[in-house]
Amino acid sequence: xxxxxxxxxxxxxxxxxxxxxxxxxxxxxxxxxxxxxxxxxxxxxxxxxxxxxxxxxxxxxxxxxxxxxxxxxxxxxxxxxxxxxxxxxxxxxxxxxxxxxxxxxxxxxxxxxxxxxxxxxxxxxxxxxxxxxxxxxxxxxxxxxxxxxxxxxxxxxxxxxxxxxxxxxxxxxxxxxxxxxxxxxxxxxxxxxxxxxxxxxxxxxxxxxxxxxxxxxxxxxxxxxxxxxxxxxxxxxxxxxxxxxxxxxxxxxxxxxxxxxxxxxxxxxxxxxxxxxxxxxxxxxxxxxxxxxxxxxxxxxxxxxxxxxxxxxxxxxxxxxxxxxxxxxxxxxxxxxxxxxxxxxxxxxxxxxxxxxxxxxxxxxxxxxxxxxxxxxxxxxxxxxxxxxxxxxxxxxxxxxxxxxxxxxxxxxxxxxxxxxxxxxxxxxxxxxxxxxxxxxxxxxxxxxxxxxxxxxxxxxxxxxxxxxxxxxxxxxxxxxxxxxxxxxxxxxxxxxxxxxxxxxxxxxxxxxxxxxxxxxx
Amino acid sequence: xxxxxxxxxxxxxxxxxxxxxxxxxxxxxxxxxxxxxxxxxx
Numbered sequence: 116x117x118x119x120x121x122x123x124x125x126x127x128x129x130x131x132x133x134x135x136x137x138x139x140x141x142x143x144x145x146x147x148x149x150x151x152x153x154x155x156x157x158x159x160x161x162x163x164x165x166x167x168x169x170x171x172x173x174x175x176x177x178x179x180x181x182x183x184x185x186x187x188x189x190x191x192x193x194x195x196x197x198x199x200x201x202x203x204x205x206x207x208x209x210x211x212x213x214x215x216x217x218x219x220x221x222x223x224x225x226x227x228x229x230x231x232x233x234x235x236x237x238x239x240x241x242x243x244x245x246x247x248x249x250x251x252x253x254x255x256x257x258x259x260x261x262x263x264x265x266x267x268x269x270x271x272x273x274x275x276x277x278x279x280x281x282x283x284x285x286x287x288x289x290x291x292x293x294x295x296x297x298x299x300x301x302x303x304x305x306x307x308x309x310x311x312x313x314x315x316x317x318x319x320x321x322x323x324x325x326x327x328x329x330x331x332x333x334x335x336x337x338x339x340x341x342x343x344x345x346x347x348x349x350x351x352x353x354x355x356x357x358x359x360x361x362x363x364x365x366x367x368x369x370x371x372x373x374x375x376x377x378x379x380x381x382x383x384x385x386x387x388x389x390x391x392x393x394x395x396x397x398x399x400x401x402x403x404x405x406x407x408x409x410x411x412x413x414x415x416x417x418x419x420x421x422x423x424x425x426x427x428x429x430x431x432x433x434x435x436x437x438x439x440x441x442x443x444x445x446x447x448x449x450x451x452x453x454x455x456x457x458x459x460x461x462x463x464x465x466x467x468x469x470x471x472x473x474x475x476x477x478x479x480x481x482x483x484x485x486x487x488x489x490x491x492x493x494x495x496x497x498x499x500x501x502x503x504x505x506x507x508x509x510x511x512x513x514x515x516x517x518x519x520x521x522x523x524x525x526x527x528x529x530x531x532x533x534x535x536x537x538x539x540x541x542x543x544x545x546x547x548x549x550x551x552x553x554x555x556x557x558x559x560x561x562x563x564x565x566x567x568x569x570x571x572x573x574x575x576x577x578x579x580x581x582x583x584x585x586x587x588x589x590x591x592x593x594x595x596x597x598x599x600x601x602x603x604x605x606x607x608x609x610x611x612x613x614x615x616x617x618x619x620x621x622x623x624x625x626x627x628x629x630x631x632x633x634x635x636x637x
Numbered sequence: 638x639x640x641x642x643x644x645x646x647x648x649x650x651x652x653x654x655x656x657x658x659x660x661x662x663x664x665x666x667x668x669x670x671x672x673x674x675x676x677x678x679x
Contacts, residue, residue, distance in 0.1 A: 189643070192651040199658040204665070212673070330642030354645035394673025402666020409659040413652075 123270065123460050130307075130464050131284065134300050134471070138288030141296025148498045151293030152224040152483060154390040158298060163396055164403035165305035166298040166472070167387045171202060171378060172308065172411040173473030174261025174466055175254075179526030180412070182442035183370060184419030185434040186344075188352035189333075190366050191416040197375025198412050203404040206379055211388040211397045213549040218389035224498075226382035226480070226541075227488040229389070233548040234556045237492060242563050244488030246540050247382055248481060248510070254533035255477045255514035257526045262470035263518070265447045269463050278518055281467075285474045286511045289482075290504045294390065297475040304468030309407060311465025312414040314458055315450075319417075322453050323424045332424045339423075339433055352420045361604040368606035369531050369580075377534025377608065380541035383480035411469075415446075422449040443526050481514070482507025528580060531606070539566035539611035543619035551623065558622030566615025573607035580604075 145151050158166075184191040214229070223229035227247065231240035263278035270277070288296045323329035330353060337351030348360020356362040378384065391397050419434075422445055426437040429452070438444040450462050486506035487498065521529065543566070544559040574581045576588045576597045583595045596603045640649040 189648045190651070192648065192655060195655045196651055196658065199655060199662065203662055204658060208665070327642045331639070332642075334639075334642055334644055353643045353648055355647045395669075395671065398669035398673055399666055401662050402670075405659045405662020405666075409655060413655055 119456065122457075123463075126460050126464065127270070127467075130467065133303065134284075135288060137299045137303050138292045138296040141288070141292035141299045144295050145293050145500075148500060148503075149224065150295055151500055151503060152487070153218070153386065154293075154295045154298055156219055156390060157392045158387075158390040158396065160391075160396040160399035161403060162298050162302045163387055163391055164400035164407065166301035166476075167384060167400065168404050168407040168411065169301040169305035169308060169469065169472035170383055170387070170476040171198075171408065171473075172469055173258045173530075174265070174470040175257055175473075175526050175530035176412050177312075177415045177466060177469055178261040178264065178443055178446050179257065179528075179530060180370070180374075181415040181419035181422075181446040182438075182444070183527045184416040185422045185438075185445040186442050187349065187356070187362065187366055187370075188354070189417065189420045190355040191370060191419070192413065193367075193371045194375050195409065195412045195416060197371060198378070198408050199405050201375055202378040203401060203408055206384070207388075207397050207401045207404065210379065210385075210546070210549060211391075212394045214385055214388040215391045215394065215397060217549055223389060225483050225487050226385045227484060229385070230541075230544065230548060230559070231488075234544075234554055234559050236556045236560065239544070239556070239559055239563065240488050240492055242560065242567075243382070243541065244484045244492070246536065246563075246567055247484040248489060250533055250536050251382075251477055251481045251484075252510065252514040252517050253521075253529050255474060255481070255510075256518035256521055257529035257533075258470050258473050258477070259515065259518040260521060261443065261526050262466060262474075264443055265450075265463060265466050268447065268451060269459065275519075278515065281470065282474075282511060282515045282518075285471045286478055286508065289475045289478045290507050293500075293503075294386070294479055297479055298387075298390065300475065301472040304472040305407065307468045308465050308472075309410055311461050311468075312410050314461060315418055315454075315465075316410075316414045318454055318458060319421055319425075323421060323428070329421055329424055332428075333421060336423055336427060336433070339427070341433070341435075352423055359601065361600065364601055364604040364606075365580075368604075368609045369535075370527070373531040373535040373538075373606045373608045376542070376612070377531070377536075377538040380537050380545050381534065382484070382537070382541075383476040385545070386480065418449075419446060422446070422453075425449060425453050477514075478507050478511050481510035485510055522584065532574070532581065535606060535608035535611070536567065536570050539570040539608055539615055541566075542612065543616045547619055547623055553627070555623045555626035558619050558626060561622055562615045562619035565618045566611050569614045570607045570611035573610050577602055577610075578605070578607055581607075 221232035223232050227240040227243035230243050262281050266277040267274045320326050320329055334353045340349050348357040348362040422434040426432050426434050434445045438448050483503055486503045540563050543562045548554045579596050582588045589595050643649045
């Protein structure tokens with residue numbers, strides 16, 4: 116790394132200073148618990164859009180999925196299609212407005228609290244709170260790793276120090292400023308991300324000779340696909356894998372569907388709808404959110420695939436070989452080698468922003484789930500600022516410890532796992548809850564449990580990518596997975612979501628035919 | 638057919654759809670800019 120250390124230090128300090136000042140402004144505006152948890156339900160549309168987008172897009176999207184695109188090619192662009200079509204249009208228009216209206220009416224402050232009040236069931240609050248507390252640290256740890264992986268070589272810091280500094284600084288403004296500080300800093304960080312990713316796209320194409328020349332060069336590299344990948348169905352970096360091959364299933368079920376649909380029922384994103392004052396704020400946020408997501412994931416996936424051209428032109432290697440086999444190291448290595456020094460600094464700030472904006476939202480969601488929905492449910496202390504601050508600190512420690520024990524090349528997979536579980540467990544109950552006139556509590560509980568249990572079973576006993584390293588199936592049944600191909604490469608979401616959806620629909624339909632005595636429309 | 642150097646329609650259609658949905662977000666935002674305000678009955 117030849118970046119001037121003084122310049123780097125000064126810009127990073129300015130960035131951190133600005134973040135803390137904005138966080139402090141959020142802290143000063145936080146007068147009560149409703150401010151701390153849902154920003155007083157009065158957020159500006161621009162802040163909602165950028166906060167939603169910046170929370171949605173983390174280092175996982177840029178480092179993890181950019182690396183996945185370097186490995187699997189431009190087919191990952193279908194995730195961008197879903198990110199915008201489902202993650203913004205569908206999420207804001209179909210779910211956002213209803214969530215805001217109901218959340219305001221029943222005064223819900225967290226996602227589990229919303230589920231509890233819609234279905235009038237504390238058990239649902241416990242179940243959803245529990246799922247958040249056990250699964251969100253995995254996603255949080257993946258984001259911590261993504262950020263630390265880039266800071267480590269760029270600032271020449273030991274990995275452990277990079278990770279710890281990163282975790283603590285983010286926690287600082289979340290703990291004190293609550294969601295107002297989180298959303299204000301998200302908006303600031305989202306703006307930096309937009310600048311950084313725009314520059315990344317332009318500079319990458321400049322480095323490889325232009326749009327058509329660069330894409331053509333990548334097309335012409337098809338015969339360089341490693342034998343191991345080719346035998347699994349990969350055909351090149353500008354074509355989708357062979358239909359029905361193991362890589363096709365991974366691309367379509369884990370990456371595109373797992374993350375693309377999973378975004379709809381993520382607790383930290385749903386809460387953002389509840390911070391809006393009215394539906395007009397959400398309508399306006401859509402205008403900003405769509406282009407923002409295009410410039411984040413669209414650019415990361417395109418550049419990720421194109422890194423192969425750069426590495427081949429300069430070292431005769433494809434990207435994954437140049438990065439020593441570590442998918443998560445491709446994007447940081449490319450930035451450090453291919454970009455001008457000043458951009459390395461800008462991109463580091465972009466990544467810091469992406470990681471901090473998502474981390475802060477996750478810390479807030481996990482901490483409040485632990486405090487409001489589990490430990491303090493039904494107790495007055497659940498709504499005290501101090502209790503929520505302790506909850507956030509505790510979950511931050513758990514996530515940081517997890518980051519130290521996760522294996523390499525984990526970022527994209529951990530993200531997909533978290534999002535898949537969220538969709539399988541929460542999506543049907545959430546969708547019916549905000550739309551049905553008389554949502555059935557029994558159906559919601561059964562759907563949530565069946566979705567989560569099916570997801571865990573498929574993850575631990577069938578899906579090779581997780582079942583094999585986990586070793587539980589091997590220990591109990593003496594073989595790495597229970598089912599052969601193609602089942603062993605189909606993502607748990609693709610099985611678990613239909614299960615929870617069918618359970619929800621059947622029981623909801625039954626409840627509609629035989630309503631419980633005294634049941635009235637909400 | 639090569640589109641910007643990309644031979645597989647399954648890839649470039651993905652890019653077209655990503656741009657199309659982005660445009661839809663922009664149009665939706667403009668069309669509903671003043672709808673759903675607090676005094677608008679929402």
